[in-house]
Amino acid sequence: MKLSVALLFTTLAFAAEEAPEVRLDAKHQQLFKETCVSCHGPDKQKGKFRIDQLSLKVDTVETAERWQKVLNQINSGEMPPEDKKQPSAAAKTELLDDLSNMMVAARKKLGDQNGVITMRRLNRREYRNSLRELLGVEINVSELPPDGGSSGFDTVGANLFISANQIDQYQQLGREALEEGFAWQLSAPVQKKLHYEGETITPTVRAFIKYQIDAQERAIKWKAAVEAAIAKPENATIVALLKKETNNNASRLRREWARIPGAPNPRDFGFDKKGENDADLANDSLSAGWLKYHQYYAGMPDVERGAYLGTQTRHPAELNLNYIEILVPYDWPVGEYIVRVRTAAVKDAPKERRFLDFGIHARTAKVMATREISGTIENPQVVEFPLTLTRGNATSRDNRLVYLREKGSWDDNDEGGRKRSEAVKRNGVGPELALWVDWVEIERIPNSAKPKPPGFIALNLPLDDKAPAPTTPELRSALERFATEAFRGTKPPATYLDRLLAFYDVRRKAGDKPTAALKETLALVLSSPMFIYLAEPAPDNKKRTLNDQELAVRLSYFLWSAPPDATLRELAQKGELSKPDVLAAQTERLLADPRSKGFLQPFTNQWLGMDRFDFFEVNRALYPRFDTGTKVAAKGEVHETIAHVMRTNASLRDLLKSDYVVINRILAHYYGIEGVKSDDYEKIKLPEGSPRGGLLGMAAIHFMGGNGERTSPVERGAWVLRKLLHDAPPPAPANIPALTRLAGKALQTKERLRAHQEDPQCANCHRKIDPIGFGLENFDAAGQWRTTDSIMALDAAGKPDKKSLKTWTIDSAAALYKGPAFKDYYGLRDIVASKSDAFARGFSEALIEYALGRPIGFRDQPLIDTMVSQGARKDLAFREFIHSLIASPEFHTK
């Protein structure tokens, strides 16, 4: 591909972009004069403060603090005091608008790092990926403290701290990764396979039915005998007392059989609850719970050839018709597995029930993958689920129990129970059986054919103690090769190797076998500063051009969040990487590599603020279709769409509005869109007039713009301003008096939010935010299209008052503040789509911050301009932005 290289290295001197002056518009002095100066001016200086002498130009932290205080006082309603002259609402709104935006600009200016990139340590995910690339295994790093937090991306060095505990943790994690890596290497050739026939369960079901019928008969006899004893006149006194004790509950009364003369022992009727009260078992058997459902199951055709996936009826240890669960034998090693299922949907199963969930440990319902099932019992299909087992899976039985279950049939007890009782209401039995499994196979795939991870190639020592221990010179050069690989090509100093060797000796003398001592020693390498930090020396504090090796590191951590591979390192070694055409080609190669997921996913999560997605659970009573599998798929849509745009180098505009979606079968069903063929996400052309297509059409985005129960027009409006329109509202100010006037009233959303327009403190931001939120009200809190909404007021006890139920047709017409009006969602979407330059600008800023690991500064304006204008020349093609950033002097400069 061709790339414009005009900008490259013409000079390293940055355009002399002066930070713009931050100044409050002098027009506000009128307001100060009228309402502030009498107390804070030449005559009086209440609180030792004069506003007339406070500089309108903000260029020091001190001045900024004073204006912050002014802003706080007005926001909190303290100034001007209630009994003093008040400014007009309009003038006050304007002042608050300007002042809060001025404070944002001032903080930016005063906090500007002047383009200095602070050295950073690997963040949590880069650390994990670096170990993965080196040793071929992925370990759980969640015990490391979360990165960043104070603002910005998790690549910003200034925000990445290190603590004493962390230094210890790196050593432990390094050790863990080595144990895992050694185990993978040693078990590489192992092949294992087990086969489970679905019909294994059938005799168990039949036996259970037989038992239930028999136990019920016995229980009825026992009950009659106890009741006869209760009815005896001579027992009246004790029975009266027991009735009182048991609250007149018949089954609890029977529980007290031992105190009723003549009442028989349930044990004599064959009820033995192993040390607990036998009467509980007898009482329970009376109802023979779910017997009808069990008989329905046993009466299904093809139970001799397979198993159906039904609902939960009894404790799974008694009888489990809800899922198939298989333990991967403990002696099977770590590695890559495939779980194969020959399965089918029952002939009349409704479409939405033809999905199979796969995961580990059914009780916690962690869904790892969901597949739509199109096979029939006559002609079943075989689906395959890949599975990676690590040493972590060996720690408990729960972590090795693979399960298969109908999607969403029992995500939790509330939800499963709700579905089950709905079915009973419908048919008197329980949920109709929809999925059938012929057999399940679990197979370990030998990975000896896979290339060895570079860390092990470099090490090149025996990995077990069958071979003799390495000699000191062998060990020394092995450690040197390994450390060089770990340190991304930088050779460790000789003294460092001396220390490692000395440490190895200490461990050996203390009794460690050679490989144990070796792992301990290598763990030190993986927790040494040269591994943890991405350093770019800058002697004399001067800006300088990166050398090719450093460029390779910067490039691969940008596009992979992982260390450079052999190809990149070789090109760097030869000094070719920095050649514009080579660099552009490598950029393409890295983006095409699956590892680019390491860039796209975390970047998207942070750029679009996706962390909110996991903040709350959806209310399943209101949104039963947004089950766990759908939720996972909805989040996937965001990532898969952006991956598609990147892969096909499509325009950023597609993220604002497009005539296609990238969805899988679950979402296709959720959205009511036809055409997905495979089990993966696919690009599907949308029918005319679909609200889907682009970020604003995605369920995930609307789910985040609510709380799982109701929509939040404010959250949505602010998100659109921040992420799509590059017009972020100032952060929500502290200490604003709360709006409580409307609490407890059943008001339409628009009426409720209109209150924001009353007080200047709210109006100055909400007049921009709220209208956008109104335009998105046709999407409910789970991202489905709706035309009406309703609300109930809460009564004095805080419970919804059904009498107050108010339903209305959604009116999504509104107008952007000082901008065009729109009559519905489609109108709003068109307006947003027309502002693609603003979107491109926000995207460029996010890319710069993420890639360079520092906040955006004023000096970045020319770079941002270049990225946007170069992008515009190619219709805002996604990769164009990445290329122009990578070609920029900033990307090549420490």
Add this chain to the structure above:
Amino acid sequence: MSLPQTRRHFLRSSSALVALPVLASLGFQRFASAAPVPTPPKRLIFLGFGWGITTESWFPDVKQPGKDYTIPAGLAPLARHKADFSVIQGLWNKYSNDGHWGSTMWLSGANRFAEAGQTFHNSISADQVAAEQLGLSTRFTSLQLNGAENGEASGHGPGLSMAWNASGKPIAGENGPVAAYHRLFAKDNTPIAEQKAMLAQRRSVLDTFVENARDLRRNLSKNDTQKLDEYFQGIREIEVRLSKDEQWLGVPQPKTDLPEPPPGLAGREEIKIMYDIMIAAMRTDSTRVMTYRQPVSTLLTSIGVKVAPHDMSHYHSTMGEKLEASQRRDLAQSELLAGFIDKLKSTKESDGSCLFDHVALAYGSNIRTEHNLDNCPTLVTGRAAGLKLGHNIIAPKDTPLCNAWLAMLRGVGVKAERHGDSSGELTQMVA
């Protein structure tokens, strides 16, 4: 045989124990048989909850200052201790502007924007000021405890615990009761010679890291050198720990009758156990300075509240279930605190007094509710610092929280001129 990887591997989870010597005197008197009963040491504790409280029902009526105030609904579970705690109203950190940061600057009063050219700045937290002086003679200089969940979900804001060191960098904490218990009571049965060998080995590991860091530092820019200083600071902290370990070598490991907490505790159960662990830490005089960044998000789940925590703090807009959630949270937190005070009172010291006599404890958040950062909820208890207890104290509006921290620091005998943005000691809270 092979060397243990860490001392923690020798954790013994059983609860066998012997009565504990008062370790305060151990430094010099550990072998003296007829040592006089020593005066129990003073301790300082900060308990923080992220998302604040329910303004309307947590604070006592400002019109009832002093002793004769009606216990508000949110503090009702604390009624039995009414004479033994005070609520202070009117305190804040004037530089705080971040509506979701309930703990980041709570104990430091710092201005996030104080440093030109940076977007984040913090300074030393009050507990660490105390630790510098009170932490010298205990096994742990200070102890930072966290909820097992991620602090952001609970409205605590950035930070690795509530503690920030002298350079304003975050100090890591123990996440959850199991980690805290292990840190405090990990049983070490290793023979002393072997322990010494292990310490030496740890030191040689640190030397390896330091040397590698020095090689890395060569030719770094000034800015990056400063960044790498954080690493050296971390190493120094480990070294201090190692020297303490060395100093305590051979001193019997503290024993506690508290069994090892089961893994997976969350919310209310977690807080309860963590309070027990804090009691155990004081009984064994393992440390005298503790902070606990309490979980709020899982607390809600554990008491059956389904409202999302941040939503709850915005109860004003809808009242109803969010308000109810907020008030149930207040009750749960007050109940837990009341239980903690019960235990502080019932735990005897060697001289016959109780722990409560030797503890100064502050309980609160930088967030009142919603994004309100004024009138930060503040409750103080314990008799160690000579505080005025049993009062509804109304400080002048917008008094620096750091004035209260200063009073507490001085009250437990820490020499401090000032702290954070303090303008003087809050004398109103001193008896």
